[in-house]
Amino acid sequence: MSQTFLPDAPDGPDSPTAPAPAGPSLRQPRLPRWAPLGLAAVSAALGAGIGALGGLDSRVQWGLIAALLYIVLTLVLAGAVEGGRQARDRLATSLVWVSFLVAVIPLASLIWETIARGVKVLDGYFLTHSMNGVITLEPGGGIYHALIGTLEQVGLATVIAAPIGLLTAIYLVEYGTGKLAKAVTFFVDVMTGIPSIVAGLFVLSFWIIILDFGYSGFAGAMALSILMMPIVVRSTEEMLKLVPNELREASLALGVPKWKTILKVVLPTAIGGITTGIMLAVARIAGESAPVLLLVFGSAQINGNPFEGAQSSLPYYIYEQWANGNEPSYDRAWAAALVLIAFVMILNLVARGIARWKAPKH
Incomplete structure (x- = not known):
């Protein structure tokens, strides 16, 4: 019985035994985990500096400048490192966080101001007495x-x-x-x-x-x-x-x-x-x-x-x-x-x- 021998396949690019060509990596570079906190700190420092140099007395204006800088820096840095799609994602996340802080800070400030001013006279006497017979110009009375x-x-x-x-x-x-x-x-x-x-x-x-x-x-x-x-x-x-x-x-x-x-x-x-x-x-x-x-x-x-x-x-x-x-x-x-x-x-x-x-x- 005769045997037929086939020639060895060449080791070319189309050969199944040839190594796959090196292509571009599917993993995109990412910003480190501490990048948002670092950008927030840099934005806060820049906002305070710009507000002080510009003669702005209101800390609210400083905060708004810092928030705007944070959004811009996040967009620019993410676009340069991670690409356009991830930059848009980080932009949306930054807008959500800034909006959350803009809503929470006035509420926290209101509660803090109320507590700081309200504890002056808030005690057991205040809760168990009325204003009957109390002169409004003098301390005393209750609710x-x-x-x-x-x-x-x-x-x-x-x-x-x-x-x-x-x-x-x-x-x-x-x-x-x-x-x-x-x-x-x-x-x-x-x-x-x-x-x-x-x-x-x-x-x-x-x-x-x-x-x-x-x-x-x-x-x-x-x-x-x-x-x-x-x-x-x-x-x-x-x-x-x-x-x-x-x-x-x-x-x-x-x-x-x-x-x-x-x-x-x-x-x-x-x-x-x-x-x-x-x-x-x-x-x-x-x-x-x-x-x-x-x-x-x-x-x-x-x-x-x-x-x-x-x-x-x-x-x-x-x-x-x-x-x-x-x-x-x-x-x-x-x-x-x-x-x-x-x-x-x-x-x-x-x-x-x-x-x-x-x-x-x-």
Whole structure:
């Protein structure tokens, strides 16, 4: 039996045994991890130097110059080292970070200023005494009467707005079809943008001028409930939409009526988000001052009855003390502002805690 021998293949560029030609690397050079921090430090130094040489007294102007320099330096350096595509990515990231800092720095400055000025008179005496018999030009007095007024007014507004907003949201999600649902949705959207002073004027004209009921904490609570209602409707509506339809269909397939399905299946599933929305709405109205100025009318004495007589609140107390125009009143106003910020912060923390507690367990 004969054998046929083939010649060896040449070691050319097309040969399978030939080494692959060296080509350009797919890995692009990258800036080191510390580059953003280094560029931020250089930009801050250049911004301060330019501001000082230019005679700019405001540190805000220095910061804006530094932010602009940071964006430009990041774009130029990334373009030179990493290429155009990565430079555009870093430009977008820089814009996001600069925008975040521009939003956070004023907030942090406001909180710091309030704490620094408010702790001067904030103590147990300030929280447990009213302004009854206190001369505004002298130190002393407290916010006990205003704190009671705020708690009662916000509580009454929640009792009014939360059930109405909840039932409205249930109607829109579970039953709402046709022109009525569209009309309700339209008016909820309109109410979301109503200024607080307009809500106060409405209650003033109807409750006090037409019906002649007089100034009271309840009148302020009605105006606050008008502002709170659309927030509750919108937040509850979104939470109800997140409930899977499979849960509704499974309940209905077992012969459970629709109203009981909503009560026993839909609402318990969305209760965490609904409660969070209500708490955030409460935090939203706690600092409103315009309706209180028009309807509650303020009082230096403790009035525990929100349905009769003038009553104070924390926003009104802050306005009243600042309008006095003297140093002791300014200190009391800053301390009351600090208490109001703490109150709103506690409500937000409670809302987050409820959301985590009631979140679905996987």
